[in-house]
Amino acid sequence: xxxxxxxxxxxxxxxxxxxxxxxxxxxxxxxxxxxxxxxxxxxxxxxxxxxxxxxxxxxxxxxxxxxxxxxxxxxxxxxxxxxxxxxxxxxxxxxxxxxxxxxxxxxxxxxxxxxxxxxxxxxxxxxxxxxxxxxxxxxxxxxxxxxxxxxxxxxxxxxxxxxxxxxxxxxxxxxxxxxxxxxxxxxxxxxxxxxxxxxxxxxxxxxxxxxxxxxxxxxxxxxxxxxxxxxxxxxxxxxxxxxxxxxxxxxxxxxxxxxxxxxxxxxxxxxxxxxxxxxxxxxxxxxxxxxxxxxxxxxxxxxxxxxxxxxxxxxxxxxxxxxxxxxxxxxxxxxxxxxxxxxxxxxxxxxxxxxxxxxxxxxxxxxxxxxxxxxxxxxxxxxxxxxxxxxxxxxxxxxxxxxxxxxxxxxxxxxxxxxxxxxxxxxxxxxxxxxxxxxxxxxxxxxxxxxxx
Amino acid sequence: xxxxxxxxxxxxxxxxxxxxxxxxxxxxxxxxxxxxxxxxxxxxxxxxxxxxxxxxxxxxxxxxxxxxxxxxxxxxxxxxxxxxxxxxxxxxxxxxxxxxxxxxxxxxxxxxxxxxxx
Numbered sequence: 001x002x003x004x005x006x007x008x009x010x011x012x013x014x015x016x017x018x019x020x021x022x023x024x025x026x027x028x029x030x031x032x033x034x035x036x037x038x039x040x041x042x043x044x045x046x047x048x049x050x051x052x053x054x055x056x057x058x059x060x061x062x063x064x065x066x067x068x069x070x071x072x073x074x075x076x077x078x079x080x081x082x083x084x085x086x087x088x089x090x091x092x093x094x095x096x097x098x099x100x101x102x103x104x105x106x107x108x109x110x111x112x113x114x115x116x117x118x119x120x121x122x123x124x125x126x127x128x129x130x131x132x133x134x135x136x137x138x139x140x141x142x143x144x145x146x147x148x149x150x151x152x153x154x155x156x157x158x159x160x161x162x163x164x165x166x167x168x169x170x171x172x173x174x175x176x177x178x179x180x181x182x183x184x185x186x187x188x189x190x191x192x193x194x195x196x197x198x199x200x201x202x203x204x205x206x207x208x209x210x211x212x213x214x215x216x217x218x219x220x221x222x223x224x225x226x227x228x229x230x231x232x233x234x235x236x237x238x239x240x241x242x243x244x245x246x247x248x249x250x251x252x253x254x255x256x257x258x259x260x261x262x263x264x265x266x267x268x269x270x271x272x273x274x275x276x277x278x279x280x281x282x283x284x285x286x287x288x289x290x291x292x293x294x295x296x297x298x299x300x301x302x303x304x305x306x307x308x309x310x311x312x313x314x315x316x317x318x319x320x321x322x323x324x325x326x327x328x329x330x331x332x333x334x335x336x337x338x339x340x341x342x343x344x345x346x347x348x349x350x351x352x353x354x355x356x357x358x359x360x361x362x363x364x365x366x367x368x369x370x371x372x373x374x375x376x377x378x379x380x381x382x383x384x385x386x387x388x389x390x391x392x393x394x395x396x397x398x399x400x401x402x403x404x405x406x407x408x409x410x411x412x413x414x415x416x417x418x419x420x421x422x423x424x425x426x427x428x429x430x431x432x433x434x435x436x437x438x439x440x441x442x443x444x445x446x447x448x449x450x451x452x453x
Numbered sequence: 454x455x456x457x458x459x460x461x462x463x464x465x466x467x468x469x470x471x472x473x474x475x476x477x478x479x480x481x482x483x484x485x486x487x488x489x490x491x492x493x494x495x496x497x498x499x500x501x502x503x504x505x506x507x508x509x510x511x512x513x514x515x516x517x518x519x520x521x522x523x524x525x526x527x528x529x530x531x532x533x534x535x536x537x538x539x540x541x542x543x544x545x546x547x548x549x550x551x552x553x554x555x556x557x558x559x560x561x562x563x564x565x566x567x568x569x570x571x
Binding site: 041042043044045046136137138139140244247248250251252253254255256257258272274304348350352358359360361362363364365379381428429430431434 | 478482483484485486487488490492494519520525527529531533534535536538540542543546547548549550551553554555556559560562563566
């Protein structure tokens with residue numbers, strides 16, 4: 001009898017294009033289940049705030065068609081977490097709609113579990129009042145009722161438990177809302193009684209697909225979990241998983257490479273050993289799991305107004321050295337003109353000057369460099385879309401025609417690449433909740449619907 | 454184009470190498486929207502120890518370079534991967550109005566040219 005579990009990770013960002021060849025190679029390894037992560041907070045708060053997905057529907061459909069066909073061919077569960085980028089209800093529902101359409105068109109017969117991770121504001125306020133919510137780390141805003149109420153959607157990253165519950169109902173497909181990345185891939189082996197420290201560590205590596213490989217990539221990756229170790233093998237051609245690469249992956253996107261907090265406890269990787277399996281795989285052992293009070297990570301994003309931007313470039317060598325000064329002057333002109341709108345809530349204006357310090361701001365180490373051309377984004381967030389457009393237009397126009405010392409080019413200061421030169425971007429968001437909520441039973445905090453398609 | 458020399462020599466005759474010429478990976482990335490983490494991966498343990506001993510990636514020096522309080526920075530050595538990790542509180546949350554780098558991928562720039570005694 002087989003004494004290990006084979007996990008095929010199809011993608012760390014489903015919807016952006018899962019490489020087909022390496023996924024098909026992964027199917028040949030006869031996985032016991034297929035997992036895919038679809039979301040993150042990395043693309044910013046817009047998606048969680050608005051309910052939109054980062055990937056286009058056509059991209060999501062293309063990837064789902066590929067991996068659903070693979071899972072159905074092998075008759076193994078397909079587990080998708082953080083559906084639709086941010087994993088709130090509208091994201092999950094969109095992915096479910098696309099899956100249902102694919103199932104119908106291909107005459108598949110499947111049982112699907114849909115797991116929602118949305119938490120009602122009233123519940124969060126109640127838990128806050130009980131003192132059971134705290135900021136995840138430094139830098140996170142203090143929690144208040146206003147902060148809780150400021151966001152349309154609040155999600156909680158689910159641990160492995162809801163996945164295990166759904167898998168125990170013998171489903172073919174799980175579409176889950178916001179999930180802790182590792183839970184997506186660790187649930188199946190934990191359910192089968194495998195060591196949780198090893199299962200979580202393996203999951204943590206494979207959730208980024210072949211990122212840990214050398215050379216790395218977006219290609220599928222396979223983990224083989226045994227009783228006391230696991231083996232990682234990339235499906236990418238001419239690539240390998242080295243002990244150093246796998247060890248270094250525990251650094252990636254984590255503040256601490258040895259202690260990794262997850263729902264319900266933490267992984268301790270101090271005693272993890274990474275050795276070459278053969279020339280292309282790595283064998284890992286010694287990773288441990290410790291239970292702690294169960295916490296869920298809450299996430300939300302609040303509206304901060306509406307954005308308008310204007311794009312323009314400067315090539316004039318007389319203006320470029322004066323750009324800081326000119327932008328300050330233009331800001332004052334805008335303040336005078338828009339003097340009916342005085343506070344930060346009314347509007348905020350920023351010139352982002354690329355080629356100069358647009359990326360690093362005050363941290364730019366090379367302050368001497370004089371660029372040949374610079375690119376200016378006039379960035380405005382205001383309380384209404386119209387005000388954002390108005391302020392952005394005033395700022396752009398006065399930058400275009402600012403009369404600076406030693407000016408020769410009295411025709412204008414900006415090369416504007418396209419019209420309209422003021423672009424209305426829509427609602428702007430900031431992250432709000434990024435807090436830990438202490439709970440008793442993780443299954444009380446999600447909702448699982450079952451569908452026979 | 455300005456060409457930066459790979460080695461510099463102090464008045465006492467000591468030879469320095471730039472961190473970017475020693476390391477195999479220098480990367481930054483969000484660790485959630487409120488933290489940034491910078492990984493410096495060296496090709497072998499000797500190089501890793503050389504960088505640690507230089508004190509250039511000490512908490513205080515990083516605090517000075519990034520203009521933040523030392524209390525908001527952690528420096529962790531990960532010998533399994535010949536790496537040094539810096540984790541710091543983001544000066545502004547990812548994608549907030551003053552942010553310039555939503556994924557946090559370009560925040561390693563200030564340490565590229567740190568001078569490490571050879």
